[in-house]
Amino acid sequence: MHRFEKAEDWAKEFDDPARDAWQKPAEVVALMKIAPGMTVADIGAGTGYFEPHLSRAVGPSGKVLALDVEPDMVRYLGERAKREKLANVEARAAQLADPGLGDASVDRVLIVDTWHHIDARPAYAAKLLKALKPGGLVVIVDFTMDAKHGPPKEHRIAPEKIVEELKGAGLPAQIATESLPEQYIVIGARGAT
Numbered sequence: 001m002h003r004f005e006k007a008e009d010w011a012k013e014f015d016d017p018a019r020d021a022w023q024k025p026a027e028v029v030a031l032m033k034i035a036p037g038m039t040v041a042d043i044g045a046g047t048g049y050f051e052p053h054l055s056r057a058v059g060p061s062g063k064v065l066a067l068d069v070e071p072d073m074v075r076y077l078g079e080r081a082k083r084e085k086l087a088n089v090e091a092r093a094a095q096l097a098d099p100g101l102g103d104a105s106v107d108r109v110l111i112v113d114t115w116h117h118i119d120a121r122p123a124y125a126a127k128l129l130k131a132l133k134p135g136g137l138v139v140i141v142d143f144t145m146d147a148k149h150g151p152p153k154e155h156r157i158a159p160e161k162i163v164e165e166l167k168g169a170g171l172p173a174q175i176a177t178e179s180l181p182e183q184y185i186v187i188g189a190r191g192a193t
């Protein structure tokens with residue numbers, strides 16, 4: 001497993017203001033079609049780059065679950081939520097093979113630059129399907145093969161493979177027609193029942 005210790009050090013990279021130009025967080029969140037009051041899980045939330053955006057989208061009656069496997073990231077996420085007064089953001093520890101979400105408990109799941117870190121992805125996808133409420137969406141954002149940023153090329157995954165992994169778990173999925181300068185977006189959608 002690739003470790004992400006020392007959250008303060010990672011924050012320099014993950015929260016680099018220059019990231020906004022290619023990460024386009026507002027566009028990613030718009031694509032998630034979040035309504036006020038929804039519960040959104042950000043899996044592999046890291047230092048919480050997306051949390052201010054997600055917090056705003058769900059509003060005071062909604063909830064953002066910021067999940068990470070690294071204890072130091074969870075500590076940092078909790079402190080950041082307090083510092084930035086993101087009252088609807090809750091930092092939670094996740095396990096490598098299990099996000100620990102209740103059945104039919106979340107409306108949206110966001111997974112940015114993290115899917116390639118998960119080992120047993122088909123089994124993980126099945127857990128995501130279980131955690132989604134009917135009509136819920138999983139939005140996976142990861143680096144294209146020729147992206148300037150991102151992990152070494154041997155760790156990158158083709159979007160078609162992710163679609164396969166989600167579909168294999170019974171979660172209908174497709175590559176979004178929208179893309180980002182360095183990343184593709186895959187969306188899995190649980191049916192309305």
Ligand SMILES: C[S@@+](CC[C@H](N)C(=O)[O-])C[C@H]1O[C@@H](n2cnc3c(N)ncnc32)[C@H](O)[C@@H]1O
Pocket residue numbers: 003004014043044045046047048049050067068069070073094095096097098111112113114117118
């Ligand atoms: C490259 S960082 C991305 C952070 C954040 N999503 C962002 O876009 O800034 C990957 C994060 O995923 C976490 N992670 C890796 N495997 C995970 C898993 N199986 N479940 C939850 N978090 C995981 C790491 O600890 C790390 O904080």
